[in-house]
Amino acid sequence: MIEAQGGGQARARTISRLTVVRSLLRDWMTLLSITFLALLVICAVGAEFIAPFDPLDDNLRMRNRPPMTPAVEGNFPHVLGTDPIGRDMLSRLIYGARISLIVGFSAALISGMVGTLLGIVAGYYRGRLDDLIMRLVDLQMAMPFLLLALIFLFIMGSSLLNVVLVLGVVNWMLFARVARGMTLAYRETTFIDAARVTGCTGARIILRHLLPNMLSPLLILGTLDVAGLILAETSLSFLGFGIQEPTPSWGLMVSGGRRYMSSAWWLVTLPGIAIFLTALSLNLVASSVRAVTDPVQRERWLALAPGGARKEDR
């Protein structure tokens, strides 16, 4: 699904941070994505203040009401309708953003840290350890990711913490591959030799010399990973093995609305759109950042008119 970009990223980054930000904002698709993500983060952080209703407050007389139905009390309507037990859809979507972002980011953080560390260690020390780690990567690459997650959740039981842990562990090998590839490329360069000659320990070389050089590709991969993990979380919740009721999760909302699909379209459509837009924005931002930080693609990017179509030749 996500293409790992291997080594060969050894070009110097000669672009200031300001230029990166400015050229990102020039493209309206990217700007839109960033805006959407910012809104999402605001929703997730301040859900208590933004959501018009309590997401857990059910009312059986207000079941499956279409969007814009007036509320029982107060003058703020149910803008996006209500769900099968009368809870406000908009509020649940806002709280759902919190779950999705927590799961996506923390699982990506776990897999990023574990994978990067193992990848660098494998690439730096080589030998038997490298063989072992990479074979593990190959093995896990071959297994369907969803099946693995299901198995782990089956063993450990479903809870928010377990979902985060499982998704983090199940997805580390992408990072390991990329980190190892880059370590192999950097390993023979003079600045690593110099560090070794001055007597740096292995850990210091890895943390102070190797890691900072790989940060930007790894961050891009991480962004893509967040999108993938959010999708994975919704799939798991949809199947009933992820987040459990009554916690508002987008995947769970879709599965709850499935039975009423022909009579209440908003139950299934709206959370799905939320999932789709979130993942789309993350993917767009990741691909723009990649285009801007990669010197070859940057020239093409800057040459394009704002909002022009992006080409990714790879």
Added chain:
Amino acid sequence: MLLCVVFLGFRVIGDPVRIVLGWEASEQRVQQLRKNLQLDDPLPVQFARFAGSVVRGDFGDSFWQRKPSLPLVLDRLPATFYLSGVAFGLVILLAVPLGAIAALRPRSLADRVINVVALAGVSIVQFWLALMFILIVAVQAGWLRTSGYGGYQFVILPALTLAYPLIGHISQITRSAMLDELSKPYIKAARAKGLSETRIVFTHALKNAAIPIVTVGGNALTSLLNGAIVVEFVFGWPGIGQLTIQAFQQRDLPLVEATVFVIAVMIIVTNLLVDLSYTYLNPRIRFQGSSDEA
């Protein structure tokens, strides 16, 4: 090259044993806690017993259906093969020509379509796509069936859902592989010889571009299975994916083990087939392998 093949062979053989080993050990610990079955023996003994019966193809009776698990799983295989076969066919039929056209005319309509499809493909969840298909297509146009098993009426929607993310991905791969090949000197030679453009594209370039496409296509099987779990569940397709979910939902340990085992074997076999197809597609690999040996 030979080393590589030996290594892969080793992995392929070592695979099922290790998978069964790791998961079995922890699953049994859970089982010991949950149900006090005959699990008082030390783990190694249990494992030996388990391994012994797995070798004989015996995973124990399913708790849920009260029948031997492995035949239950194998019964579901044809449905999954049928569905993923149709999906894979769709991918090849749509993605490869799309990618080839995009490579011939960069920045054309096809090129743009691919970008959009690929981007949406990695951003969409399959269960939602499936539900939207059901909501829009099947409810409006009555001749497509949204659930069940059967002929083209039944298979189109699940197969399309399953194929969609792959279409974007594979067409992108095809496009870049074709661009690579078309810029090589032998294409110039073929043009100089006066071959027709169709001939050049389809018999010369596409055949050489096939190797990366096959690699990705082989990996795609894993994601097809990934998708099959969800898609079969949504569309009520009686395949192995649906069975997997049911087994998990029923907490039916023998059945879970059997499905996981069968899926693992399927993946190993495909990986092997993909590796073997390299030697067919690229004679150089065969050649180098034998020269290494000498």
